[in-house]
Amino acid sequence: MAKITFIQPDGSSQVVEAQNGVTVMEAAKLHEVPGIEAECGGACACATCHVYVDEAWREKTGTPADVEEDMLDFAFDVREESRLSCQIKVTDALDGLVVRVPAKQF
Amino acid sequence: MLESNPDNGSNGGGTIEADVVIVGAGPVGLFAVFELGLLDVKAHLIDILDKVGGQCAELYPEKPIYDIPGIPIVTGQQLTDQLMEQIKPFGPTFHLGERVDSLQREGDHFRLVTDQGTAFKAKVVVVAAGGGSFTPKRPPLEGIESFEGKSVFYSVRKMAEFMDKDVLIVGGGDSALDWTLNLQPVAKSVTLLHRRDDFRGAPHSVEKMRQLVADGKMRLIIGQVTQLHGSEGWLEAATVKTKEGEERIGVTAMLPFFGLTMKLGPIADWGLNLNENLIPVDTEKFETSEPGIFAVGDINHYPGKLKLILSGFHEAALMAQKAHQYVYPGKKVLFQYTTSSSNLQKKLGVK
Incomplete structure (x- = not known):
């Protein structure tokens, strides 16, 4: 179980509780976090669940696998801390995770 | 990708006459060919992608699907290939790399025109367009x-x-x-x-x-x-x-x-009732607000709808029964099983 904070581009934030094993994208969709579209439903086949992982959490969430890097090519304003939230699995270790939702998914 | 637009067998100038035009060649559009074919109804399929399979082929060709009845595991591309094999006996005609821009009723038939100028005269239209047309992001x-x-x-x-x-x-x-x-x-x-x-x-x-x-x-x-x-x-x-x-x-x-994203596109201008970019249908025939135009698969909506491939297959089977009536008015359909009907087996080319 982990508490995850989603920060919107306007600074507002929302804390959601996520079960271990679900993805950060699924947790966002379950709690209707705005700005996480997940058009492909979590197949790592689009880039519309793009998030920026807070600096303090980047080590724990790890780096994108090759397929995820490839898919990040389709995202906008990709940064060092960019991840696709469907590729981050929730574990106890991620309790307190903070991610930022980009201004636009496309 | 989209820039290629090879000649796809359409005859350019003249209007193509068809029993049924299926808009979208994803898994559900492909299976609709099978269900229509068993009832002697021939189909033309139009898809904006330059390949068949829809999202299965474009978004997750290598990804496993676990909920196709009787097939514990199959990839998007495998399912597409298997469906192509299954519908082969019915000789569907494919028009790939084309987007249907307009759809209008003209007397007792429908007229469809694609962005490439290909025109169709169809007795029945089946919209199997999934999430809409794939368009560049x-x-x-x-x-x-x-x-x-x-x-x-x-x-x-x-x-x-x-x-x-x-x-x-x-x-x-x-x-x-x-x-x-x-x-x-x-x-x-x-x-x-x-x-x-x-x-x-x-x-x-x-x-x-x-x-x-x-x-x-x-x-x-x-x-x-x-x-x-x-x-x-x-x-x-x-x-x-x-x-x-x-x-x-x-x-x-x-x-x-x-890359590509899915947009409803010109379907919005076809005069069909829409509900949040989905096409409402009845659950007996999966017909839209326009008699003779059906919608199956992810693009339709009805109470309890699940966007599953298996639901689309069921919808296609029921749609075909009603479509048959439009194509062969007054002709009765005898309900038969492929397992036992020598008539169906002949159509499938296995007898």
């Missing part, structure tokens, strides 16, 4: 719409149009690389922009591109475009963010290749 750059068609393009129709242009190509896949290589000898200058120094495209294309860069024949920038500059649709420059900071580069044309 538009980068969310301020004011990009005003440049589209004049200086910003998502596909290349005539290379000669880029002869006097300083072209900025954005992306790291085969489309971006292929057009970089094709336009480099034609355009005034070519700059390829990609967010990382790693490319998804074919290795030999990457090699060729790197050689052109080494020879000083084109420029490669690792970074991302953040702003477009120009006026009245004519691009003059783009601001590019790189590791070193921001740079303003003079370009007069841009080709962004950020």
Whole structure:
């Protein structure tokens, strides 16, 4: 179980509780976090669940696998801390995770 | 990708007469051919992609699907291939790389025209368009719409149009690389922009591109475009963010290749009732608000709807019963099983 904070581009934030094993994208969709579209439903086949992982959490969430890097090519304003939230699995270790939702998914 | 538009067997000038035109060649559109075929109804399929399979082939060809009844595991591409095998006896005609732009009732039939000008006269139309048509993604750059068609393009129709242009190509896949290589000898200058120094495209294309860069024949920038500059649709420059900071580069044309997304597209203009971009249907025949036009698969909506391939298969089977009535008015359908009916087995070519 982990508490995850989603920060919107306007600074507002929302804390959601996520079960271990679900993805950060699924947790966002379950709690209707705005700005996480997940058009492909979590197949790592689009880039519309793009998030920026807070600096303090980047080590724990790890780096994108090759397929995820490839898919990040389709995202906008990709940064060092960019991840696709469907590729981050929730574990106890991620309790307190903070991610930022980009201004636009496309 | 979308820029290719090979001749696909359509006869260009004349109108193609069809029992049924199926809009969308995803798994449900393909299976509709089977169910219609068992009832002697022939189908033409139109799809904007240059291949069959819809999302299965475009989004997750290698990904496993676990909920197709009787098939514990199958990939998107395998399912597509198997469906193609299954519908082979019914000889469907495919029109790929075409988008149906208009659909109108004309007397006792429907007239459909694609963006390539192919026209159909059909007794029945089945909309199996999934999430809509796959269209190139538009980068969310301020004011990009005003440049589209004049200086910003998502596909290349005539290379000669880029002869006097300083072209900025954005992306790291085969489309971006292929057009970089094709336009480099034609355009005034070519700059390829990609967010990382790693490319998804074919290795030999990457090699060729790197050689052109080494020879000083084109420029490669690792970074991302953040702003477009120009006026009245004519691009003059783009601001590019790189590791070193921001740079303003003079370009007069841009080709962004950020993959495809699904948009409802022209379906919205066909006069059908819509409910949040979905087409409401009844659950007996899966017919829309327009008699003779059906909607099956992800694009339709009814109470309890689940966007599952298996639901689409069921919908296609029931749709076919009613479609048969439109194609063969007054003719009765005898309900039969493929297992035991020698008549059906003959159609399937197994007897």
